[in-house]
Amino acid sequence: MDAVKSYSKFIKKNMERPEKVKKLINLGLFIAYHYVKFFRDKRLPESFHFLNKYSIKCVIDSLNQPQNSAWVNIFAPSEFLIAMDIKPLFIEAYSSFMSGFFIEDCLIDAAESKGISNTLCSYHKTFLGASELGILEKPRFMITTSIACDANIPTFRYLSKKFGVPLCIIDVPYKYSKEAVSYVKKQLQELAAKLEEAFKRKLDLDKLREIVKTENKTRALMREYLNYVGKKTLQTTMTFEMYMLFASHVFIGSKETLKFYEMLVSDIKKAPEKSGKSVFFVHILPMFETNFKQYFNFGEKYHIAGSDINFDFLHEIDENDPFLGIAERLILTSLNGGIDRRVSRIRELLEYIKPDGIIQFCHLGCKQSMGGAFVIKKLASEMGIPFLCLDGDCVDKRNNQEGQNRTRLEAFLEML
Amino acid sequence: MFGGGIILVGYVCKYTPVEIIEAFGETPVKLEPDSKSYEQAEALIHSNICSFAKGILENIIDNHIEEVVLTSCCDSIKRLYDVLKERVKFIYLLDLPRKKDPMAVDLFYGEIKEFIDAYKAYIKRDFSKEILAKILENKAIKGKRMDSESIAILGARLKEDVVEKIKNSCAEKIINLTCTGEERIFDVKPEGDILKNYAESLLNLTPCMRMADDRNDLVNKKFKGIIYNTIKFCDYYAYEYAELKDKVDIPLLKIETDYTDSGSGQILTRVDAFLESTGIKKIEKTKAKSGYFAGIDSGSTSANVVIIDENKNIISYSIVPTGPKAVESARQAFELALKSAGLKEEDIKAAVATGYGRVSIPFAQKTVTEITCHGKGAFFIDSTVRTVIDIGGQDSKVIRLDDSGNVVDFVMNDKCSAGTGRFLEVMARTLGVSIEEMGKVVEKVKEDITITSMCTVFAESEVISLIAQNKDQRDIIHALNKAVASKAVSLVERIKGKGKYMMTGGVAKNKGVVTAIEKRLGEKILIPPEPQIIGALGAALIALEGK
Structure with missing residues (x-):
């Protein structure tokens, strides 16, 4: 830990020399990758060890090949990128790594002093700050959707203007209808054309179909995994639950993601029967919050029993017409549309998992999620599951009142 | 329903099909929160969502508004809909596309038709396209829409009364181009389906920040000055401010509001200081007179007074803690300074008041913001200060x-x-x-x-x-x-x-x-030797020179 803090101090000292900071960040990621590769945590199941390496590698690949990379947000239809061998960098992942390197405060301050709102989501502020400080190499393309978060479009538009890089905005309607699907499908066709133009290569439709097939197989494994989550105890941490976003979203459709879920299902089958108390998380997990880390990382008494964000879409999509299939998926994700849709997905997951408690960590700046907290609390009370709503920040550690959180978290765990 | 017995249909977003509601013979009203607290709202929704959405919720509860039409304009309003769904008699959320191409127009057209059906079923009254056509005819574009000689208020919505106060505080022409400030004027094509054309013209209003189109047409206009408003917890507009800040060469002021009343005094201070500092508002220059001049800084913690002579020598000063009545503390400080200078009130040729309490000082002839005064005072003490x-x-x-x-x-x-x-x-x-x-x-x-x-x-x-x-x-x-x-x-x-x-x-x-x-x-x-009196010193200097 101290080594990371010294590394962070050193980066901060050099903030005015962006070229050096870029190199230091790349070096940090390189070391992290090799450390994970050679010093595997024995408690960790095979699947998470694989995911750990894969996730870091995905970030390294996109940073190392900016001209073959596209900046995206977590809900972007990256099947097209995988099919065209373009490396996506999703801004939420980059910001999490920067928080892991303990430099998020510097980046956030840079964004705020530029005039960016201080109540904006810190995943966005960290990324914007990094671009302000010149420590990000510009990519060749950017894609964002309007799903779940107001900040997506303005953040990407700001970045696109700043770097002079083409941006494709996919406007995903809030309500599902045949017309809405056609509207998104047409935008996806435009996206494919823009990608072909920007990267000067053709999209192979058969390859895209293959990716969608892999995606369907992956989701079948997700559903299978859900059958065991309530009965078994798989040792994990807050960080790995968040790493799963690489697999459940941006890199779904890749062979590696399929492999991860195959390994995950096999790991959970082998895992011991459930013991202790399990807690289901709504939305995202505060992986840098000390109290949560202490109680849930490889916890013996308390276990993480999944998060709804990793299961926001569980159906099969059209393999013959991938444009149509992906369009439907984008509209029907449980994070799009009214709170009812999300509530029914959470209810479905709770029925599978039967956790002992539910925690919603309201990430500061995420209005769509915190705005629904009281509705989800109502669901929890109908189902007779204890519910805790805590406020804080998953990236900017300065916004976490750890002393207060500790009392609330401990009191809640005592309740279970 | 408000007290008068007329049914009001509340709405918040400019893309709401207000004219359809009017065509039904109902009265659409743009909701403007005026609550002093969010007590009831925070019992229903998380306190960290946008203060405007919380204010609306409080407003709807307080005024027993029974009909509300919303759009999917932002995350907070979407969640507001979820919370209100079972609490008001009629509520509708129109899915608002972010683009305006033909497919987006079709989608929105479909949404408007569904809304009409839903409202028709609710009020059991028919809808007439002819009435809509008449309403739109009255709102057709006439004449010039923008004025380059004006000061524009841009950004997120701003309370009407604050806009009015800003308008009254200066002689300049102020135009409100915030997200809901724009006048509802349309250019609806006469041929074809009027509903579809109306949907298209709504989507073609000046895009707000949630839309996919950029706003270059608006922000690149030449204004005399820009007052840029953002709302606490509404993050959309800060991006544009961040861009404009380095780009435009016209005076730009950023203000942040939160839809409670308490901030309007501070906002007016900023607007005043902005107009003074950019030279848009001229501070009258008076000829230097012989005698003594006073500056009174009525602050939140202390009232400070400085008396100078015609040669800018500081004759005396005083610092008095602000009591419950700002005027009394200022009067006390003024008398104290007079006493230690050995002067009487009539010896003071001119007095300028500054600070939060500046508008209520009866013995000052003029008020100037503390920003201008601090600048003035500091530069007087040391002209190398930047x-x-x-x-x-x-x-x-x-x-x-x-x-x-x-x-x-x-x-x-x-x-x-x-x-x-x-x-x-x-x-x-x-x-x-x-x-x-x-x-x-x-x-x-x-x-x-x-x-x-x-x-x-x-x-x-x-x-x-x-x-x-x-x-x-x-x-x-x-x-x-x-x-x-x-x-x-x-x-x-x-x-x-x-x-x-x-x-x-x-x-x-x-x-x-x-x-x-x-x-x-x-x-x-x-x-400086006495850092608390710099604002008052600046005010005294302005009393002497008029600038």
């Missing part, structure tokens, strides 16, 4: 001056005591030491602690935990001084302040904070 850092009891500001001492830019803290004198007072109380003691700590003793919370309330609980951890009190104080310094430095950075720096206001007497700021800036800060 940045003034003023940290008072309840606000902090940074003012940038040009080579002639004119204010070229300024920034103030936003309705928050973090980084102000009050912050230090609260912490001194928590630690059980005097404010003077706190000022003496300039170095860490054992450990370099950092207070991470910027909020006074949370920082207080952080301090309590540090006390519980048995940390050295001096290290905690050092950390608090650093926290205030960091807030001040971030304000300096926001307006790209440069040396020489002068610090004014009560906190300038705190060596600990001054040292911490100096460390962060890497430069010595000039502290």
Whole structure:
């Protein structure tokens, strides 16, 4: 830990020399990758060890090949990128790594002093700050959707203007209808054309179909995994639950993601029967919050029993017409549309998992999620599951009142 | 339903098909929260969502509004819909596309048709396209829409009464181009389906920040000045402000509002100072007269008065803590200064009032904002000063001056005591030491602690935990001084302040904070002999010269 803090101090000292900071960040990621590769945590199941390496590698690949990379947000239809061998960098992942390197405060301050709102989501502020400080190499393309978060479009538009890089905005309607699907499908066709133009290569439709097939197989494994989550105890941490976003979203459709879920299902089958108390998380997990880390990382008494964000879409999509299939998926994700849709997905997951408690960590700046907290609390009370709503920040550690959180978290765990 | 018995249909977003509601013979009303608190709203929805959405919720409950039409305009409004769904008689959310191509128009057209069906079923009345056509005819584009000679209010919606106050505070033409300020004028094609054409013209209104189109047409217009508004917890518009700040060469002022009443005084101070500093509002220049001149700074913590003679010599000054009535404290300070100068009220040829209480000082002939006065006073003390850092009891500001001492830019803290004198007072109380003691700590003793919370309330609980951890009190104080310094430095950075720096206001007497700021800036800060009277001095100088 101290080594990371010294590394962070050193980066901060050099903030005015962006070229050096870029190199230091790349070096940090390189070391992290090799450390994970050679010093595997024995408690960790095979699947998470694989995911750990894969996730870091995905970030390294996109940073190392900016001209073959596209900046995206977590809900972007990256099947097209995988099919065209373009490396996506999703801004939420980059910001999490920067928080892991303990430099998020510097980046956030840079964004705020530029005039960016201080109540904006810190995943966005960290990324914007990094671009302000010149420590990000510009990519060749950017894609964002309007799903779940107001900040997506303005953040990407700001970045696109700043770097002079083409941006494709996919406007995903809030309500599902045949017309809405056609509207998104047409935008996806435009996206494919823009990608072909920007990267000067053709999209192979058969390859895209293959990716969608892999995606369907992956989701079948997700559903299978859900059958065991309530009965078994798989040792994990807050960080790995968040790493799963690489697999459940941006890199779904890749062979590696399929492999991860195959390994995950096999790991959970082998895992011991459930013991202790399990807690289901709504939305995202505060992986840098000390109290949560202490109680849930490889916890013996308390276990993480999944998060709804990793299961926001569980159906099969059209393999013959991938444009149509992906369009439907984008509209029907449980994070799009009214709170009812999300509530029914959470209810479905709770029925599978039967956790002992539910925690919603309201990430500061995420209005769509915190705005629904009281509705989800109502669901929890109908189902007779204890519910805790805590406020804080998953990236900017300065916004976490750890002393207060500790009392609330401990009191809640005592309740279970 | 409001008291009068007329049924009102509440709406918030400019893309709402208001004219359809009118065609039904109903009265659409743009909801404008006017609540003093969010007590009822926060029982139903999380307190960290946008203050506008909370205000709307409070408003709907208070006024028993039974019909509400919303759009999917932002995350907070979407969740507001979810919360209101079972609480009002009729509520509808129209899915609003972010694009305006033919497919988007078709989608929105479909949404409007479904809305008409839903409302028809609810009020059991028919809808007539002919009536809609007439309404739209009356709202057709006529004449010029924008005026380059105006000062534009851009950004997020701003309360009507604040817009009115701004309009009344200056002689300039102010146009409201905030997201809902725009006039509802349409260019609906006469041929074909009127509903579809109406949907298209709605989508073609000046795009707000949630739309996919950029707003270059709007922001690239030449205005005399721009007042840019953002709403607390609404993050959309800050992006545009960040872009404009470095791009436009016209005067730009950023204000932040939160839809409660308490902020309008502070906003008007900023607008006034902005108009003064950019020369849009002229301060009348009067010929220097012989005799004595007074400056009265009626602040939140103290009332300060400076009396100068015609040769700009400081004859006397006074500092009196502000009591419950600002005017009385100012009067007391004025009399004290007169007494120590050996003068009578009639010896004062002119007096200028500044500070929060400036408008209610009866013995001053003119009022000027504290921003202009601090700039003036600081430059008078030392003409090499280019940045003034003023940290008072309840606000902090940074003012940038040009080579002639004119204010070229300024920034103030936003309705928050973090980084102000009050912050230090609260912490001194928590630690059980005097404010003077706190000022003496300039170095860490054992450990370099950092207070991470910027909020006074949370920082207080952080301090309590540090006390519980048995940390050295001096290290905690050092950390608090650093926290205030960091807030001040971030304000300096926001307006790209440069040396020489002068610090004014009560906190300038705190060596600990001054040292911490100096460390962060890497430069010595000039502290005037009596930092609390610089605003009053500036006011006295303006009384003498008129500028």
